[in-house]
Amino acid sequence: MSISSNKLVFDLETIGVDFNSLDEITHESLTRWIKKESEGNDDYKVALEELKGGLGFSPLTGEIVVIGVFDVNKNHGVVYFQAPGQNIKEFSEGNIKFKPMTEKEMIESFWQGAKEYQEFITFNGRGFDAPFLMVRSAVHGIRPTKNLMEGRYLYQQRDCKHIDLLDQLTFYGAVRKKGNLHLWSNAFGIQSPKADGVTGDDVGRLFKEKKYLEIAKYNVGDLVATKELYEKWDKYISL
Numbered sequence: 001m002s003i004s005s006n007k008l009v010f011d012l013e014t015i016g017v018d019f020n021s022l023d024e025i026t027h028e029s030l031t032r033w034i035k036k037e038s039e040g041n042d043d044y045k046v047a048l049e050e051l052k053g054g055l056g057f058s059p060l061t062g063e064i065v066v067i068g069v070f071d072v073n074k075n076h077g078v079v080y081f082q083a084p085g086q087n088i089k090e091f092s093e094g095n096i097k098f099k100p101m102t103e104k105e106m107i108e109s110f111w112q113g114a115k116e117y118q119e120f121i122t123f124n125g126r127g128f129d130a131p132f133l134m135v136r137s138a139v140h141g142i143r144p145t146k147n148l149m150e151g152r153y154l155y156q157q158r159d160c161k162h163i164d165l166l167d168q169l170t171f172y173g174a175v176r177k178k179g180n181l182h183l184w185s186n187a188f189g190i191q192s193p194k195a196d197g198v199t200g201d202d203v204g205r206l207f208k209e210k211k212y213l214e215i216a217k218y219n220v221g222d223l224v225a226t227k228e229l230y231e232k233w234d235k236y237i238s239l
Contacts, residue, residue, distance in 0.1 A: 005118040005161075007073060009230065010110070011222045012129045013066035013081075013215055015204045016055025030061075056204055057128070059135035065207055067106045067133075068219040069113065070227050072121070077223055078113075080106035083212040096220050098213070104140045111137065111145045119161040120148055121230045123181045123222075126164040165229055168237070181225060190228045193221025 022030075030051060038044035056062035070077035076095045083100040090099045101109065110133070114120070122129050130148040137144055147159040152172070154161060170178050185192040198206075198218045206215050 006116055007071070007119040007121060007230075008114070008117040009070040009072060009077075009121045009223050009227045010125070010129065011068045011122065011219060011226060012064050012132060013068075013200065013203045013219050014056040014062045014132060015065050015207050016052070016057075016062045019052045019055065022061075026061075053201070053204070059132045059139070062132075064103050064106060064133070064136055065203065065212075066216055066219045067110050068216075068223045069110065070223040072227055072230065077220065079216045079219055079223075080109055081212055081216040081219075082106070082207075086210065086212060088213070098216055100212075103136065104142070107133070107137050107140060107142050111142060114144075114146045117146075117160070119163060120146070121163045121226060122165065123184075123226045123229065124164065124166040125162065126152065126167060130162065163230065163233075165226065165233060168233055169229075181222065181229075184229055185225045188229060188232045190225050190232075191221070193218065193225045196221070 019027075031048065034044060034047040034051060038047055065082045066079060067081075068077065068079045076097075078097045078099060080099050080101050082103060086100075088100045090097065092098070099109075126149065134144055134149065148162045150159050150162075151157045152167070154163065165184070166178060167173075169175070169184060179187075182192045182194045184190075196218075198214070203215055203218075206212075
């Protein structure tokens with residue numbers, strides 16, 4: 001088990017820009033490969049829709065709409081979320097506080113709070129959340145207060161520990177099937193954040209429908225599941 005330290009679970013929700021709002025050079029850059037690989041017009045149309053749906057996976061064509069954080073030791077979390085055009089005030093539900101903010105304000109708040117923590121816990125955070133967050137920080141002219149991408153292996157990390165549970169539970173890819181958070185949660189008897197029918201693929205649609213609170217509350221499920229999965233790993237697998 002890990003020694004006592006301040007531990008923070010974090011998780012992002014992101015959306016992509018409107019494809020039609022991008023310039024022609026960007027269109028060409030994004031579609032070049034699918035044009036080459038598509039066997040016909042129908043294949044191209046399918047690939048194009050998949051591309052449009054995946055714009056939120058890149059910090060170059062997407063933005064952060066939710067940053068959720070959860071203090072493992074205090075058992076308390078905060079969800080920062082975008083809610084443009086809606087007069088939503090800060091509020092709490094149970095041990096979670098909800099705070100509407102712009103993307104820049106969310107990032108600034110995250111890095112300010114991050115100063116107090118020595119361990120950061122994610123699920124696939126090294127493959128997505130951390131690099132996305134660090135690039136979007138740079139876009140807004142914000143310097144991170146912690147290096148969340150320093151060394152893949154825990155013994156290489158000096159600034160802070162970033163425990164990516166996908167790396168740890170698969171022993172850095174040694175497990176043949178990696179699995180997603182839903183599968184790992186089910187295996188350990190943890191309530192899956194996908195159990196209510198909402199997944200990360202729905203975030204873009206929900207944002208367009210102005211269902212900002214629904215996205216924020218979905219993020220809470222990811223935070224709690226990641227925290228409980230971390231506790232299983234820490235107790236039974238971490239050496």
